[in-house]
Amino acid sequence: MKSALCLLPLLAAGCAAASTGGGAPARFDSGPIDTGRLSEITRVLASDEFEGRGPGTPGEAKTIAYLSDQFRRLGLEPAGDNGTYVQRVPLIRTQLAKPGRASIARGGDRIPLRFPEDIYLSTVREVDTARIAGAPIVFVGYGVSAPERQWDDFKGVDLKGKVALFLVSDPDFEAAAGDPVAGRFGGRAMTYYGRWSYKFEEAARRGAIAALVVHETEGAGYGWNTVQAPGGENYNVVLKPGAQPPVLLQGWLQRPVTEDLFRRAGLHFEAVKRQARTAAFRPIDLGSRFDADFTVQTKRVDSHNVLATIKGTTRPDESIWFAGHWDAFGLGAPDPQGRRVRPGALDDALGLAGVLEIARAFKAGPAPERSLVFAAWTAEERGLLGAEYHAANPTFPMAKAVANLTLDTLQPNGPARDVVLIGKGQNDLEDMLARAAGQQGRIVIGDAKPERGLFYRADHFAFARKGVPVLLLMALGGGVDLVNGGREAGDRWVSDFTANCYHQTCDAWSADWDLRGAAQDVSLLYAIGRELAFGTAWPAWKPDSEFAGIRKESEAQRR
Structure with a gap:
């Protein structure tokens, strides 16, 4: 008997192929998701007209106007503030x-220390000057405080007014076989304790004036060129009175400087x-x-999430x-070709094109029984700020959010035999993904480089922290098995892309892309959504997921 998903119009052709028995060729059907529209959006x-889509810049105004118009043309209802498609997100830049x-x-x-060659710094405080004079530097290891894992790197040390120096990733990231710490956190797979954002927050909670992470490419998952790409710029949500202030300066220290x-x-x-x-x-x-002394240019900006909905009928x-x-x-600064726009074509204009295509596909069919919400978040690259702000100020109740399905950095290299799931092993949505992928003749694989902590670096994480089950499709999790070139081509x-174009000027649109593989991935989320x-x-979350307890707290509201 065919899976219930085979009843969906999207996968009808794929189901026929998948049901013909062993040895049948894989079908690469993207259903209603159109590669031409993905490319054009x-x-x-x-394009240069959008100036790299920086929050609070003229490029933002063009971006949110374009996205709002796209949702309007599709016939979606506004889901932002005061009957509009936008939700105001107050930021400081x-x-x-x-x-x-x-x-x-x-x-x-x-x-x-040369900035940004030896040290990279920024601030998320609303200040005119970032001045530190003679602050003691304290090495705090990995900076983990995890009572549930019987681990405390701080041992009660007083960090008030000091600089906390951290190692990147988790305590067991480089553990050898037989080492007592091996597997205590996630092994090669990063936990939230390994994220630089956690380390900065923990330093602030303990009164440190600054926090620095020792940069090592393998542990960080990217090179120094990515670290310094923002050029000393940063963003934060405008804090409410009484909120925990962040450290005055935060950033990264090159490993050779640390060794010295x-x-x-x-x-x-x-040692x-x-x-x-x-x-x-x-x-x-x-x-x-x-010691540090920097003048800070600070500006309050109103950025915006863009939100639209198809309301559920029942x-x-x-x-x-x-x-x-x-x-x-x-x-940014001109590259060797003189280009200044960092266009973010794959990261994440293509993902947004997928969101719009899913919306178009749903509008072409019967009205859903549950509400569908389509979101384009601001300030993801600045710390998931737009999604975090919405999770704290939601337009739909978080307790009744069924799922968050996120697209971020899809691959442009044609059909693939598999799909990369970031954070594999977390919740029931993964079983649905596996069934839908099977009907395309594909399999689901986990993140090939879990040490990069990609699960904690995309907007869906804001929903996971509220207990909402999530799925993240992101090609940077590892090389897919491409029909043209195999896994070797996918890894290459x-x-x-990670070494040369991630957050750089060369993450640009190309007419030579083959977006059939991207369309496949988008169609999977459409099928799950249907x-x-x-x-x-x-x-539900798997019982051993760190988010299962959060979801359980709101269980009564879903009965």
Whole structure:
């Protein structure tokens, strides 16, 4: 008997192929998702006219106007503020002005730090000056406080007014087989404790004036070129009175600079890293002091999420979300070809094109029983700020959000035999994805590089933190098995894009793209959305997921 999903018009052809028995060729049917429209929407959003879609810039105004018009033309209802398609997101934009200075002093020696070659800094405080004078530097290992894992890197150390220096990723990221810490967190798979955002937040909670993460490409998942791409710019949501203030300066320190700092303290960096992989580790005062002095250009900006809906006919308060982020990195320093626009074509104009295509496909069919919400978030590249703001100020009740299905950085290399799921092993939506992929003749694979922590680096995470089951499709999770070139070609594309074009000027639209594979992935979320929109199921988190307990707290509201 065919799966219930085979009743969906989208997958009818795919079901026929998948049901012919072993050895049948895979079908690469994208159903109602049109590659030409995917390409055209991406071309427009990634054009120079949109100036890299920086929040609070003229490029934002053009972007939200374009997206609102697209939703309007499709016949979707507004789901933003006051009957509009936009939700105001109050932000502060900060920019460290050049020249500034940073240095480390030990004894009579002063080590100047070149910005951004040796150290990368920014601030998310609403200040005119970021000045630090003689702050002690304390190495706090991985900076993890996890009582549920019997782990505390801080051991009660006083960080008030000090600089917290962290290792990237988790304590077991580099653990060898048989090491007591092996598997205690996620092994090679990053947990939330490994994210730089967690480390900065933890430093602030403990009173540190600054927080620095030692940059190592393998642990970070990207090179120094990506670290310094924002050029000292940063964003934050305008904080409410009484909120925990962030550290004054946050950023990254190059590993060679760190090694020299440890050597001057009579320590060997690798040896101390090994100590940090034990529960007995204690913070180390490095006997050095940090100085910095930067003028900060601060501006309050109103940015915006773009939200539209197809209201459910019988259960309109139950919502299914399709989302991506509209922002990229705006204008930057000229590249060798003189290009300044960082267009964010794959990251994430193509994802937004997928969201619009899903909306068009649903409008062409019967009205759903549950509400469908289509979201384009702001400031994802600045710390998931737009999605986080909405999760705290929702237009639909989070307790009755059925699922969040997110598209971020799809691949442009043609059909694939598999689909990459970021954060595999979390919830029931994955079973639905596997069935839908099977009807396309494909399989689902997990993130090939879980150490990059991609599950915690996209907008769906804001919903997961509220307990909403989520799915994230992102090609950067590993090389897909491409029909043209196999997994070797898929791996080569991921490596090249991550090293050279991620957040750079060359993430640009191309007429030579083959978007059939991207259309396949978009169609999977459309199929899952249809099953949920016309059903009554509530997908659940797996019992061992870190989000299962959060969802359980609101269970009574879904009965």
